[in-house]
Amino acid sequence: MSTDFQQARLALGTRLRELRTESGLTGRELAASLGWAHSKVSKLENGRQTAAQADLEAWANACGCSEAAGELVSLLRTMETRYRTWRRQLASGHRARQEAGLAESQRTLVFRGFQDSCIPGLFQTAEYARCMFAAGSAFHRSPRDTDEAVRARIRRQELLYEPGRRFRFVLWEAALYMRICPPEVMAGQLDRLTGLLGLDTVELGIVPFSAQLPIPIAHGFWIYDERLVTVENLNAELWLEDSADIEVYERAWDSFAEVAVYGHRAHRLIAAARSALGPY
Template sequence: MSTDYQQARAALGVRLRELRLACPDGRLTGTQLAELLGWPRTKVSKLENGRQAATPEDLRAWAGATGQPELEGELQARLKGFESHIRSFRRQLTAGYRPVQETWNSEIAKSRAVQAWEGTVVAGMLQTADYARHVLIRYADLHQNPHRDIDDAVRARIQRQQWLYQPGKAFHIILWEAALHALVCPPSVLAAQLDRLAGAIGLDTLTLGIIPFGASLKISCADGFLILDDRVAITEDWHAELWLDDADTVATYRRVWDMLGESAVYGADAHNVINNARRSLAAG
């Protein structure tokens, strides 16, 4: 679990404990509050110690049971604040994979400049349908989530690529060479994906950089991320997407982007790296 997420959940727990101890009719023990709410006693402890995520219903019940219903709005705002920045896949995927892709589509639609860095897979904006399907299935397996709407999600992801052909948009994508070799799909699918990458070079809306294996690195090739119009940086952990919109954090990601870009090759040189990966795949 991310440190920021855990700290925010723990801070909410501290506030819940304060409300329990400040009941207008006298403080309640954890056991007493649990009995009032009809909860297991351990749930009160877990919420107060940040070991369990509260739901909006939990917060409404807590404010009412502690005799302070007027504070429900504050509690809900705290929950909404950190959940809007830490978007757990478990919660997002309850509605399926397509809504997640459609959320991304709406964000890309309102962005003029998109910067993407990926170290181990091809960026979604440039994926073929077959490649995208294999990537999404692997994540579905990781999260033990049914594949029920994977094809709908693939269509939504591919639909995002329409903006590559829209004047006024600018996509700046950097990949590590590892992404050109990673067999997250069958070799034939990867071959078609590499052809797609090579064919995208030259689009006037796209700048594609590749960091070769032998390049001198200004900074380590860590987790993938996107920057949308310098207003938000988005990265992923295994459990969640992190949407980071404070100016200092976005500026940090922008510096990382600039440092990665210094190690990348572009144009004909990027084309050569892709072609070498294609030949290596064929030889294998």
């Protein structure tokens, strides 16, 4: 969980405690009036559990401060804007998230990204993307709308050919070998990467396994101009807009870009990964 998200949850908990103490209620008295376990009140006040909107409204009413419900819900919405669970984002399938990504991308002129385990969506073939969406739907147990999601992702790739945009991506070499799809699909995906090396809007670097890493590789991320960073983990996606957060990821991107290889050296690494697929 992000430090910023946890800090926001602690701030919300502090505000909940203020409302309770101002109303003269103990934690046990509030829990009893709401029909909750006392542990739930404690967890919410100490930032160890994320409240639902209904929880916040009930809390405000129980404290005799129904007018504070709007403030509490606003704090919750701010948290959720930054910390977007896949359960919520994929409630109707992958297409909605892809369309949100398209809208954000259309506002962006310079993209920077780092991926450690898979090919970035902007560079994926339809077949590779289909395998990724199918795996994601199975893991998150979300509705399968694979064909619609693939079409939305391919529409987003039209931006690669628009003059004035720059796509600067760095991949760890492991991304060339991750088998989320059949060998023939991976072969097509690696061929696609090779073709992108000559595109004038794209700068593609690969960090070799042999590189001396500047920092440990933790996760992939995208930087949209200098205004937004998105980070994916297993249960959620972080949308970070604070300048301090963005600066951290810019430094991380610069560090990986410095040890990456480009041009014919990147081509050799892609060719080696394709050769490793063997006959299929």
